[in-house]
Amino acid sequence: MKLQQLSVFLENRPGHLAEPLALLSREGINILSLSLADTSDFGILRMIVRDWERAAQVLKADDWVVKLTEVVAVDVEDRPGGLAEVLRAAGRAELKIEYMYAFSLRRNNRAALIFRFEEPDRAIDVLSAAGCHVIEAEELFAAVE
Amino acid sequence: MLTERWNDVEGGFHPASAPDYLPVERLREVQLRRLRAVVTRAYDNVELFRSRMQERGLTPADIRTLEDIAQLPFTVKVDLRDTYPFGLFASPMSEIVRLHASSGTTGKPIVVAYTREDLNVWAEVMTRTFASCGLHRGDIVQNAFGYGLFTGGLGAHYGAEALGATVIPVSGGNTERQLMVMKDFNVSAVCATPSYFIHVIERALDLGLDLRELPLHTGIFGAEPWSEEMRQRIQEGAGIRAYDIYGLSEIIGPGVGSECEHQDGLHIFEDHFYPEIIDPETGAVLPDGEEGELVLTTLSKQAMPVIRYRTRDITRIITETCGCGRSLRRIRRVGRRSDDMFIIRGVNVFPSQVEAALLAVEGTLPHYQIILTRDHGLDQMAVEVEVTPEVFSDKVRALEDVRAELAKAIEQIIGIRVALRLVEPRTIARSEGKAKRVIDKRAI
Incomplete structure (x- = not known):
């Protein structure tokens, strides 16, 4: 019944949201939904994707800190x-x-x-x-x- | 004769390590003989050294005892820069078989040279280093020190070969390949900078590889200061014994000193490198046991003898003899360098203090950088810490708590408020696997 959500740590700087999203798009991974929580220093990108295992792998390999919830x-x-x-x-x-x-x-x-x-x-x-x-x-x- | 089987077994003895166990009086005799020879060599062949001796009215004949070394002029890093590239060489190029250079973060690098005999000595002291860390023939050594102008890669390489171990010259970087080699080649020992190896452990976890289950049993770490807390992290995370080794390019590269199985201070290979501890302010020699700046003299170097080199490393000589039986004196592990220290609002701070504070918080790693700025005349200290999977959370509040906890841990140790920023992994610059800890942007 539960769904895996992928969270990614982002620094709150111009352009930083685009990088992980571009990476997933290059890998042909479609994002169903996303939400962004942010503070003045950092942000947390939360996403629902179908192929969450592969998405997590792709992001980790590119040095993003990823968590599944x-x-x-x-x-x-x-x-x-x-x-x-x-x-x-x-x-x-x-x-x-x-x-x-x-x-x-x-x-x-x-x-x-x-x-x-x-x-x-x-x-x-x-x-x-x-x-x-x-x-x-x-x-x-x-x-x- | 046991020479064929000397180091095949754990606890076996390596003949190259024989000088480690010289009776102290004999060791002092060797040191004095070599000191007189190296001073003569530098005086005869190096203009800078000769002119400084003459200014003091000294000739090599004035060195009659080991204590007389205190009369000799110091050599500092700037001397190596000012004489760039070959000004301190004491051998003609026809006898020099290798050059290395330091990474020049500011201006020109410094260049160091080796004769064939210097390379033999270097291989010998690195053999003694590996033997002291419990390695022997049959060990498979993954050398992740950078190969190239940096002395770490080739220095460790020839030492491990001379020991009779199997060397894999993988060099630094490309972590996934490092892990593949480590697993597939049954690697038993690894050489790396401690901050890089922490990264290797993290990546292994990401890939579902438990280093504790591999044959890997020993890690040889050097080229940057690291703390006891970091050693614990490495030993637990990889299931290995982690040894600290010491060296610097100006003296020879790695191989100046090494821990032994007691992991309690580093034995200096003082038949080749004579250690003194001085008061960094006055230059006066301090008695063994007192903390100060480490000064080293190369006793056997031919191509580039360096007399009384001020390392800027703060340590002390341990007066007690070591349980391992080596007669070589030990220094406390170098946690800080006098030129790493910075002063903020009148407080002296060493990066190692910040590192210890960060490591006290569960799940954090010592990938950090200190940034000093001046805002309306007031010094500000910011610490950037790379986020790890262990502390990362999908909840903003949890991350804010981590941030506050880290800031508090640092403030409690150094007594100054810091702005703590969590940053993405691998955003803090590393050169040759060495982390740059302090960026001072304050205009003087």
Whole structure:
């Protein structure tokens, strides 16, 4: 049920985001979604890619510091209130969300929410029980590509 | 005769190491005889040395005891630059068979020369170095010191060959190839700069290769100062014994001194290199046991004898005799150089202090650089530290915590606030595998 997210350390300097992305593109690795967290000194690039093992290898070989983290994807209808319902369910169960980001799926007017929970396994149980649709990796990739 | 089997086994004795165990009185006799010869040679053949002797009203005949060395003039690095390229040579080019040069980070490099006999001595002291680190015939040595003008590569190469070990002249860089060689060739010992070898360990982890499971048992590290904490990291990370060796191109290259199995100070091969410790301010010779600047005299060098060379390395001579039985005096491992020290807001700081602070934080590595700037008349110190996979997190807060922890560790040791920046791996420049630790951008 869990999804592997790839994080890359970046210095906060002009042009630094382009380098790892260009590297992945040269290798033909497509990025489904990304989010960038930044401070004045450094940034963390977080990405969802289908071929995360190869992406991690390619980046490491080029001296990027890479980390894999388990995240949870929830698929909701792309309409006002879609996200709020999921957040309410998480809040009731006191699930701690480290961060999240979202992207639209090409099919059926739906959106994928990517959550970094402190306890991903409990989150999956809680959200599934609350009627949210926790989306499998394969299903997610199929919906995008 | 055991000479055919002398160093086939662990603990075996290598004949080249015999001078390590000379009775002290005999060693002093050898030193005095060689000192008088080398002073005469330099006086007769090197203009700079002769004129400095004459200014002091000295001739080689004034050297009657080892203590008389204190009357001789010092040689400093600038002398080697000023006489670039061949001004300090004491042999005609027809007798010189090898030249090396230092990396000239500022201006011209310095050039050093060797006769055939000098190369023999160099191979001998490197053989004694490897023997002292427990290597013997049958060991497979991966030499990752840079080959070329730098003395490290070829110096270690001929010493390991003379020992009877198998040498792989892989030179520095290309880490994945280093790892392939290490694994596929059953390498048992490696020579490298400590900062480069740390990188090799990291890359091995990335590739899922556990160096502790390889036959590799010994690492010979030199060419840059490193700390005891770094030794622990290397020994644990690679499952090896990590030995510190000492040398400098101006004297011969690697092979001036080496640790033994006790890893407690470096024995100076003082039948060839005479050590003194001086007060760096006054130049006065200090008694054994006191900390000061190491001064070395080459006792047997022909092509380029160097008298009383000020190394800028801060250490002290250990007065106790070593449990290994060598009569050679030991120096404390060199953690700092007097010209590495910088003063910020009136505080003397050595990069080794910063390194120790960084290594005290779990998961960090000593890839760092200190940058000094002046802002509105006030000195500022920034430390850039390369991020490792161990400390990296997808959470901003976790990384901010690492940053704060590192800054605090440094502030506690040196008492000055530092701006700590996390930087991408391999962004801190390395030359010949040596890390440049301090960049001083302050306009004087």
